[in-house]
Amino acid sequence: MKKLLILIFIFLISKASYSQVCCGGGVYDVAVLSLNKRALFNVGYKYDNNLGVWDSDKEWRKISQTSYQMTPAFSGAYRFNKEFQAGILIPLVINKNELPGLPSDGSGIGDVVLSGRFEIFHEYSLYKDKGKILTDKKTPYFAVTFGMTFPTGKSDEEAQSEVGISGKGYFTTSLGLSFIKTILKDKIQIGSDVNWQHSFTKTYEKYYGESVPPYERRQGERFNYSVTANYLLNFYNSVSFSLGGFYQSDYSINGTGISNSDESAFSMVASYTWYPKTYVRVSPLIKWNIPNTGYGKNATGTVLYGLNLVYYLENLEDL
Amino acid sequence: MTKYLLLLISAILFASCSKDNAVTPSDPSVNNYNKVLTVDSANLKVEMYSNNSSILYVGYNEVGFKFYVNNEEKKTGIFKYTPIMFHTVGKGHSTPVQPEFTYDYSKGMFTGYVCYSMLSDSLTSFWFADYNYNDEIYMRRKPFDVVLGTGNQMRIWLNPVDTILYYLTLITPKDPVVGLNDFKVILHQTYDQTSYSEVSNAQMFIRPWMPSHGHGSSSNVNPVLTSHGMYEGKSNFTMPGQWYVYDSIIVNNQTITTPSFYLVFDAR
Numbered sequence: 001m002k003k004l005l006i007l008i009f010i011f012l013i014s015k016a017s018y019s020q021v022c023c024g025g026g027v028y029d030v031a032v033l034s035l036n037k038r039a040l041f042n043v044g045y046k047y048d049n050n051l052g053v054w055d056s057d058k059e060w061r062k063i064s065q066t067s068y069q070m071t072p073a074f075s076g077a078y079r080f081n082k083e084f085q086a087g088i089l090i091p092l093v094i095n096k097n098e099l100p101g102l103p104s105d106g107s108g109i110g111d112v113v114l115s116g117r118f119e120i121f122h123e124y125s126l127y128k129d130k131g132k133i134l135t136d137k138k139t140p141y142f143a144v145t146f147g148m149t150f151p152t153g154k155s156d157e158e159a160q161s162e163v164g165i166s167g168k169g170y171f172t173t174s175l176g177l178s179f180i181k182t183i184l185k186d187k188i189q190i191g192s193d194v195n196w197q198h199s200f201t202k203t204y205e206k207y208y209g210e211s212v213p214p215y216e217r218r219q220g221e222r223f224n225y226s227v228t229a230n231y232l233l234n235f236y237n238s239v240s241f242s243l244g245g246f247y248q249s250d251y252s253i254n255g256t257g258i259s260n261s262d263e264s265a266f267s268m269v270a271s272y273t274w275y276p277k278t279y280v281r282v283s284p285l286i287k288w289n290i291p292n293t294g295y296g297k298n299a300t301g302t303v304l305y306g307l308n309l310v311y312y313l314e315n316l317e318d319l
Numbered sequence: 320m321t322k323y324l325l326l327l328i329s330a331i332l333f334a335s336c337s338k339d340n341a342v343t344p345s346d347p348s349v350n351n352y353n354k355v356l357t358v359d360s361a362n363l364k365v366e367m368y369s370n371n372s373s374i375l376y377v378g379y380n381e382v383g384f385k386f387y388v389n390n391e392e393k394k395t396g397i398f399k400y401t402p403i404m405f406h407t408v409g410k411g412h413s414t415p416v417q418p419e420f421t422y423d424y425s426k427g428m429f430t431g432y433v434c435y436s437m438l439s440d441s442l443t444s445f446w447f448a449d450y451n452y453n454d455e456i457y458m459r460r461k462p463f464d465v466v467l468g469t470g471n472q473m474r475i476w477l478n479p480v481d482t483i484l485y486y487l488t489l490i491t492p493k494d495p496v497v498g499l500n501d502f503k504v505i506l507h508q509t510y511d512q513t514s515y516s517e518v519s520n521a522q523m524f525i526r527p528w529m530p531s532h533g534h535g536s537s538s539n540v541n542p543v544l545t546s547h548g549m550y551e552g553k554s555n556f557t558m559p560g561q562w563y564v565y566d567s568i569i570v571n572n573q574t575i576t577t578p579s580f581y582l583v584f585d586a587r
Contacts, residue, residue, distance in 0.1 A: 053558050056531040061559035061587070063497060099498035102538050102555065161537040162557050208537040217533060251533040261531050298531045300558075 032087070033079045033312070035122060040312035046071040048304040051289070054296035056260045062291065070094040071110065079315060086116040093153060093166035106163030108154045115147035115174075123182055141180035145195060148173050157206050170202035170219070189230045197222040220249035220262060236276070242269040265289055265296035281310040350426045352383050358450065358461045362389045365450050365458060368428060375463065377438050378471025379488045379505065383428035384420060386452050394422050398429040399451035403460075404436070407443045412436075412512035415486050415505070434488040434505065435465045436473060470494055472582050478575045483508045485575060486515070487566065490549070495556055495584040502542060502554040502564065517548025522569040527554050527562050528581070542566075556586035
């Protein structure tokens with residue numbers, strides 16, 4: 001049972017959907033607790049190397065300069081009861097973009113994310129039938145997820161240059177569903193996550209620190225999706241592979257949609273997890289886009305390397 | 320009326336194509352200047368060159384002229400070039416051009432610029448040029464062709480307040496790259512589309528914008544006057560793709576770019 005719960009945890013935490021701060025939205029890892037854990041503390045690191053962009057015709061445009069973003073982050077989560085848990089993510093954003101005559105380095109606190117999930121069903125729950133305690137082998141894990149991103153980072157309104165951008169500058173909410181089903185007990189699981197992100201309108205009175213005639217901008221509605229398969233090698237090791245992506249509708253300026261500004265991208269994530277102790281997890285991951293024409297639109301294509309170190313507190317209560 | 324205009328154009332065309340008024344396209348190059356055409360008329364000859372091109376394009380062209388009288392090349396004085404566009408329907412007009420071309424010994428020709436406002440075709444629109452040396456020797460109404468070129472851009476608009484027609488012509492960048500680009504334009508005005516003058520008292524404010532991503536860029540430098548009518552600054556295209564560069568222009572404390580307009584760039 002413990003293995004299974006750990007697997008669930010790995011599945012949830014290994015989802016990584018991320019994009020450039022200045023272009024489109026991004027969903028950070030959400031720290032998620034299994035039933036037998038009360039709280040977790042996670043120190044994560046990501047190195048996101050920009051390869052290029054897809055233009056509005058979905059043509060892949062490779063970039064030649066050194067351009068990357070590093071994101072050390074702290075996250076924590078707390079389980080309140082069997083159904084409800086909440087988490088927080090506090091990232092530090094470090095940007096590098098080497099172009100002649102332009103600032104090449106910048107950093108700052110990123111946008112803080114609060115998240116939560118309401119777990120409606122758990123796999124392998126125990127139930128009573130005619131006085132006997134049985135295990136439910138049919139019901140999948142199912143949860144409603146929600147969250148809010150706070151504009152604590154520096155956006156293009158106040159930053160002095162692109163590398164100084166560490167946040168979006170506006171509030172974002174998310175609402176989604178999370179599903180997991182074990183195919184082969186203690187070996188293979190599949191799961192899927194979907195969520196809808198809504199961004200609130202931001203009024204710009206400055207742009208890169210200079211006053212501009214006020215205007216309102218709002219990011220389009222965004223839909224994220226992923227499908228993941230997990231394979232447990234043994235009690236100490238597991239691997240997962242995920243296919244995912246997003247679609248985002250046109251953004252708007254002063255209430256008017258800008259045609260052909262919708263965004264999309266497709267990505268893959270592979271991760272490995274090592275459990276040296278029941279309360280420690282080490283998980284490197286790699287996420288990559290396919291840098292070819294047709295696999296994205298108005299989005300940045302990257303290769304991301306990540307590492308998460310998790311320490312968690314056991315849940316000693318009987319849930 | 321249309322018939323008479325067609326007849327007039329045809330007459331001009333035939334007159335221009337007579338043997339002793341031959342216009343011969345050719346392409347030997349001098350100091351990166353490629354010969355575009357040769358105009359012969361009796362004992363006079365004009366060779367027209369274009370910098371890094373053997374074709375004349377809509378938009379900004381750096382051009383040069385070699386002028387010969389009795390096969391003797393003139394290397395002093397002033398050369399004037401007056402392009403004129405004739406239409407089969409509607410009024411003809413000229414286009415912004417450097418008022419006087421002076422001899423540049425390093426290039427071995429009279430050098431300057433011309434900004435063609437439109438292309439020629441074989442049905443409705445015909446470019447002709449007058450050539451003038453020292454206001455003493457003239458060659459009139461010689462035909463030539465102008466085609467559309469990638470990267471060249473021009474914006475023409477009427478300011479309703481002072482009823483002046485303005486021409487903003489892009490000089491650089493014609494092949495923009497990701498990062499900082501030299502942004503250079505030239506501004507002209509005209510009341511009658513016959514004579515044009517460089518506007519040298521304008522203030523310009525540029526704002527690059529990536530429409531498909533909904534963001535602009537930092538570190539841009541507003542263009543300032545560098546010579547007659549020419550303004551130079553920097554535009555920053557932070558990523559590959561299509562960028563708009565809005566240019567707000569103030570002349571005599573009046574914003575003349577209302578509504579606003581933009582130039583379009585594809586940064587690679």
